[in-house]
């Protein structure tokens with residue numbers, strides 16, 4: 001619960017009555033310039049806020065009223081009073097600027113937001129690097145987050161997807177570290193995935209150009225085992241990695257990495273890392289913090305979504321914490337046009353997708369499914385549709401994942417099928433379309449998935465398929481869509497609120513769905529005719545999902561799957577006209593119809 005929530009609770013049922021209009025010179029605000037501990041920036045217009053300080057009587061309960069501040073005016077001729085008033089008006093202006101930029105802050109003695117890069121207390125070369133990256137003006141999170149970190153304050157920042165959070169933490173780190181020093185790692189950035197870590201490394205290299213920092217990501221764990229230990233010559237500056245890899249190195253005897261010089265620890269996608277996993281991140285974080293034993297160590301947490309668990313951890317563990325929030329908490333980016341589409345059943349999803357392709361798909365596009373098995377199934381279905389499609393999921397090797405991401409960035413792949421693995425942080429410039437083929441497991445997942453489009457103020461579109469199985473989260477996601485300013489049918493908003501237990505269960509475990517395939521079950525079962533019919537009737541009776549991959553682990557790579565799919569499609573060509581078409585397009589993939 002933050003200051004705003006507390007204020008709302010305290011003032012529930014309170015009636016605020018305005019007595020009379022006064023002009024602003026009569027106004028006296030009983031706080032000092034920097035006493036902005038509680039939500040400096042709210043949405044009350046400046047004038048009425050000023051008035052309310054001096055001229056309102058707050059009725060708490062019938063017959064009980066606070067004393068009006070009338071008669072407490074001080075003379076304007078007093079130079080101290082004039083100075084005080086000037087400072088208050090300046091503060092009001094700053095608050096107004098924060099309001100305009102949707103910035104809200106909580107904490108004491110918070111530095112002013114920067115309007116332009118030159119307002120920031122950073123060196124010329126960093127400013128030039130920012131300009132070289134094409135950034136002409138700081139984004140709201142950079143306006144407020146950078147000054148906070150530059151003052152060495154610990155920070156919890158929440159800002160929309162694609163709003164430049166990466167540069168918001170990299171710029172102050174680069175400024176602080178100044179240049180390479182042979183002290184070992186001085187900044188550590190934790191990311192939930194390898195893909196995000198390498199993207200952050202690329203951004204860091206660009207923003208620190210000319211400084212000569214040694215910026216590392218742990219790619220080959222075997223090499224890393226001997227690379228960073230106490231015997232190394234400490235020629236490193238910045239480490240960007242996932243917590244698992246780092247803890248693996250810390251768990252060696254003696255530890256294979258030395259973090260005693262860390263000055264800045266940044267946790268990107270903080271709420272993701274705090275989600276309960278097989279090994280809770282909180283345990284890992286304790287281990288990492290123990291290793292970062294420099295007394296000067298500071299922490300900054302960033303994410304597009306807010307969970308109370310992160311806020312609670314920060315309040316308890318970060319001294320002098322400043323909280324910066326841009327926009328509404330857990331809101332979807334409003335530059336993405338959002339649509340919720342009822343498709344009936346699994347087959348309907350495939351029909352709808354092919355329909356979208358026929359109408360002209362706006363690529364590059366990302367398609368999210370709920371599991372790696374389903375990513376592979378959808379890939380097997382679409383590979384012969386003549387779309388440049390590929391799939392990325394955790395069953396693919398790191399090299400395959402890197403190659404796929406590169407091809408997508410280079411425009412060689414137009415449609416990328418992915419799992420939750422790619423939902424966070426990954427910045428593909430110019431993604432036009434996100435399709436939630438499988439309904440997101442939570443509102444937070446929805447916000448991050450659709451946030452892969454519409455980055456840095458660009459336009460994008462997100463289409464979310466849903467079936468009857470997806471009723472649990474439909475209401476809350478419909479509310480997110482409506483809050484971003486897009487139409488949703490009223491019935492969705494009026495759906496019954498689901499019990500928290502159901503919502504939590506769904507966030508942890510995806511619902512069972514029928515296999516994504518148009519190949520009849522008969523051809524998917526191996527064995528004699530008799531075996532096939534026996535198996536089909538068994539499955540119908542037990543109403544089991546008609547999936548082969550649920551019986552055995554799916555084949556993990558595109559290459560491995562090809563022969564299997566070929567075999568199936570050959571069988572179809574003998575039976576159906578549609579199958580013949582498939583065979584033709586397989587020989588000569590054409591993308592002309594897009």
Ligand SMILES: Nc1ncnc2c1ncn2[C@@H]1O[C@H](COP(=O)(O)OP(=O)(O)OP(=O)(O)O)[C@@H](O)[C@H]1O
Pocket residue numbers: 134135136137138139142159160161162163164165166167303304424425426427429451455456
């Ligand atoms: N000041 C700026 N002006 C213009 N573009 C910017 C600016 N800062 C960052 N960008 C660009 O905005 C895009 C999104 O930035 P970034 O990946 O840091 O977003 P993010 O807030 O971390 O998003 P997510 O929550 O999805 O991780 C990037 O392509 C980046 O180059």
